[in-house]
Amino acid sequence: MITFIVLLLIVGALLAVADRVAASYAERTISDRVAQQVADQKGTSEQPDVTIEGFPFLTQVARGLYHEIKIELADFSGPAGEGRTIRMKLLDVRANDVRAPLSTIRSGDGQITAGTVTGTGLIDYAQIGQLIGQPGVTLGEQNGKLVGSAPVQVLGQTVKVSATAAIKVNGDTVQVSFSDVKAEGLPDNALVRGLVNSYVQKLAFNLKVPALPLNLKLKSVEPQADGLKITAGATDVALNSAGL
Known part of the structure; x- marks a missing residue:
């Protein structure tokens, strides 16, 4: 019985490690693709910090449904016309209800879509x-x-x-x-x-407002203590170009 319990613990640990390795690989892939999309739009940012929320990751893969993917772009900037550049310390993007069938991930054929994508950033008053x-x-x-x-x-x-x-x-x-x-x-x-x-x-x-990744479109602007908070959104966004 002790041996069986030890084996279960080892298997559990190995599965947990495999789960995190798979999640990290997917997060790096998304990060690289989003960075490329920003560059294609003549923008710049630090390497996007991607987190696929929820555990275990492999269960989400099997179901083909990811509840939320968090993408943070520090020091985001982009052209704003007439030679101007708009900068934001952080562009915070959340993709929710991401549908990615396992067959699509394996073959690369088909659509990977997010039900909603929301992005927020702050343009300081100075x-x-x-x-x-x-x-x-x-x-x-x-x-x-x-x-x-x-x-x-x-x-x-x-x-x-x-x-x-x-x-x-x-x-x-x-x-x-x-x-x-x-x-x-x-x-x-x-x-x-x-x-x-x-x-x-x-x-x-x-x-x-500069072009934003993942087809985000400006929706609202709200004055804050230190700047104008912009909120952008999109629905049914194809994420294949952003990678999964």
Whole structure:
């Protein structure tokens, strides 16, 4: 009986090791393919860190269904038009309900698809301020909204003007315009309002989000304490090009 128990423990340990070896191989394969996809889109990042969630891995292989694959791309950057580059410290991608029949993995024929893919990243305010190109502009979040402020020369004096931004997603572009302007210490008349509003209109900007891997498309933008959080998504994504 003792010998039998020892054998069971050894077999269990060997299966656990085999499971992790198989998972690590699949994770490396996905990482290499995603890195290649980023490069093909003229982007850069650290080597993607891939984790296939769930244990045991081989059971998921046998069923042909993977609950979640986590792909983290540190220092992601990509072209944003007009010679600009957008950088994110981390692009966090999650592929859920991945269907990969064992026959497809063996033969390479057929489709490997993810029911949903979601990606999130943060574009910091300092970077956005540089893209606006207006000196002295600062951006931040207040009560869930994007606010901007800047020093403005009006009637021979410098005053601080602040405004609230409206954010709109149009394809792969974030469109930002400002309204609800406040300027303390200035007379409230048509001339002053016209001068201030004219300046604030110059703060409006479009921010093109770089091409993202795995067919991710921009869905929403949310102001955070330190930057604009972008959320991208896709459904029924063919992952064969990303490897499994």
